[in-house]
Amino acid sequence: MTPTRTGTGPPASRARAAAAALDQALGDPAESARRTARLDEAEEFPAELCAALDAFGLPAHYVPTRHGGALDDHEELLHLWRTVARRDLSATVAHAKTYLGAVCVWIAGSPEQTRATAAAVLDGTPVAWALTEPDHGADLLNNELTATAHPDGYRLDGTKWPINNATRAGLLTLLARTGPAGSPRGHSLLVVDKATLAPGTWRHLPKAHTHGIRGIDISGIGFDGATLPRQALLGPEGTGVETVLRGLQLTRTMCAALSLGAGEHGLRLAARFTATRVIQKRPLAERPHPASILARCAALLAATEAAALLAARSIHSLTGELGVTAATVKALAPTLVDSVLGELAELLGARSFLTDVPEYGGFQKVARDHQIVAVFDGSTPVNRAALVQQFPALVRGHATGAADTAGLAEAAAAGRPPGPLEYDALTLASRRGSSVVQSLPALAAALRTRPTPSGLAEHAAALSGLTELLHTRMAALRPAARPPMAAHELAAAYELCFAGAACLHLWTAGEHDHAGEPLWADGLWVRAALRAVRERLAALLRTPAPAPAPGDGDLDGTIARVITDAATTGAPVTPFGAPAPRAGEAA
Template sequence: MDRGLYEEDHEAFRAVVRTFVKREVEPYLLKWEEQRLVDRAVWRAASAQGLIGLAVPEEYGGGGEDDIRFRAVMMEELAAVGASSVQLGISLTEDIAMPYFLELTTQEQKRRWLPGLASGELISAIAMTEPDAGSDLQGMRTTAVRDGDHWLINGAKTFITNGIQADLVIVAARTDPAAGSRGISLLVVDRDTPGFSRGRKLDKIGLHGQDTAELFFNDARVPADHLLGQEGGGLRHLLERLPRERLSIAMGAQAAAEAAFGWTLEYVKERRAFGRPVASFQNTAFTLAELRTALDVSQAFIDRAMLALNAGTLTVQDAAKAKWWATDLQQRVVDKGLQLHGGYGYMAEYPIARAFLDGRVQSIYGGTNEIMKEIIGRQLIGSD
């Protein structure tokens, strides 16, 4: 089905991405899984091909193009080879952290950070989640106290994507504990900041190539001019950018589900049972028909959401719908696909098996899907 979403420039971009993935990503996937870390060189190689830093203005070395459809193309091509860990690491910088650096920085901060982010020399992360505060951002306990020309940060963050490799970490901390939701601010912490340390590389059931870490702050001294946006405006800044983050997760989930469907369709056409292709059995055909229909319907909604984001009209509720629906669908498609692979679906060398583990977290991070339903429900019944 022709989606009618992409234009000539997007397809030209796809050709470059596909070559990049074939040369710089696919041959190293097993190595990165084993070392539990994607090599930093990938960011630099992607930048050299003009694949990251797309939204960074040209004066800072970026592409000057904030069309989310280019990011969708890259997600699709990475998903096609099962590069979930690479996709998440790059998406964290490009879709989640980058808007903060683009929209909340002063001119001096832009000159300081954007060139390195655009070139792939700097990897970013964002630290919101704490051991006792996940989807509930107002429950965070990390504090930042002003000390002359610095902030002193104390606290801990966990489940931080890119946590081991990040050179710049956007940290949400309470700068005024008495002000409630208006007492949270965002501070950029450099890799070598005194008092900042990284804990263990977390041992996850999936996404083994993606570095996820605990971060600790013990009187971490952060220059005062590393404040992002308004002091006390941190929660508002986070909430304003969560729709884009959630749409990004939905886009990645949709791409991963599409890839899993493709692997399954190819497998059942080739695999034979009782003297005929597995695809010829009615149960297989019905399952494939159901999944294909669900994927097409889901894609239509996500495409509409992408265009709304480009136009600046994406709502909090529609982003929540996209995130919830696509990540649930991803798990359904992968689970059904694994079942149709039979015993081979349980073997780690098959991409469907890795996708089964890699995709499970999608309905958890970025706000659990239960929170997404809460957001949608509140809007429906008119609750604050």
């Protein structure tokens, strides 16, 4: 399949232009909403939308350009996925699984494996990632499915469940035990082509019925003596868990696209409702309490977008730091967006629960669908535990201000083509820490020496101070195999520091490129995002609520007006988002 491109255009526009082209290709959003509601009620797979994504050429964006695909920019893939997710999160989960299933092949595959997998993906074959088992979940080291070596290859025995696309996929990247149970070197990855398996040696397990993403193929697969050739082994024997952990750094980062699409969908629905719902001759959006909720939700979504965007670009330019970045963003994005959807439900009232109300009936679906994102590719506690284990490196890096300035500048240059991703640069833990957070004190100091929008320098300085306090508490934490709950709370605080720092880096790098856009005028989005981040951070650290910064007086009202205008006209509701077509506008 030929990759779909939308022209080169100015460097800063390619990713957003690709997203706009995809949105246009997917047709009338009102019809999409009706179709996804019918499929959800019937628990039916979104085959038509997935076929449209195939026709657009989205599978090519799952294959690196060096293997004949179109994947050379994870920022572009982030925008493409969020575009689909704001229409139907279920279809995004179903289709994007192929990227997750194939990523370990790009990391550790032989030339023959990469050629075969690339050809299959480009031809539209779904690929699944078969990691979890019924009795072990995220505890991969204690999985029981075995791949027993014999002279001609491997014999598979055991079960994988629950697996996204276990039944529909033609290929599986399978984690199997090839050594002692519980050993980091006791598992290997194998590429399984189901078409080559002997009948009677394997079986599909029934679809699991789920609360959200109801039509998706969440099922399983069992093996009883299925044989694979020796060339099915992916990488050296015993390296399966290490390869999975490296792959998870990419997939965890990109899962943020699901949250961005869900959050944007919910925000647009609520903003249009508050703009048109009139009580006592006055729209809800003009009342202080609804305006403050709408403003806070828009600010938190902007902070989520900044963290996700900088992380997606860091895949290319700060690859060695993804051990921190991926865990941070994977825990942060679904947490903030779940909070946003909860607050927006308050604005919508009964409409947030109804299924058959035109337009607003979609809110209950996106709220249900998004709840599973926090579990994907390692749950929030799993990612926070991974972050806690890296606290010593983060504390050292913060103390010295260590940062890869060139890599950080490239990560913050949103929209510009990134450098190539070197998969060999993926490491299990970041030796440097996080350039994004560790450069925050210097950035906050620099903002005090130049003209900035009213209150921005004060927000930056306060965030830097809270970040310093956080690292002091991180340094005081004693290492432990099972960290206390307090450690997880510090990890949650670190996520917010990362988001706030990402906001500042992206605003500083992009303020001139976006001059004239309503959310960028007078630093509107970044001031609102920093205020919202500081409020949550102060609560986690149990410090006094942040004092208002200059210019915060009418921030809620201004943000609410901009968001409601954008939601009703189809303009972007986030600082880096693409426009959304209204009913009847898409081809």
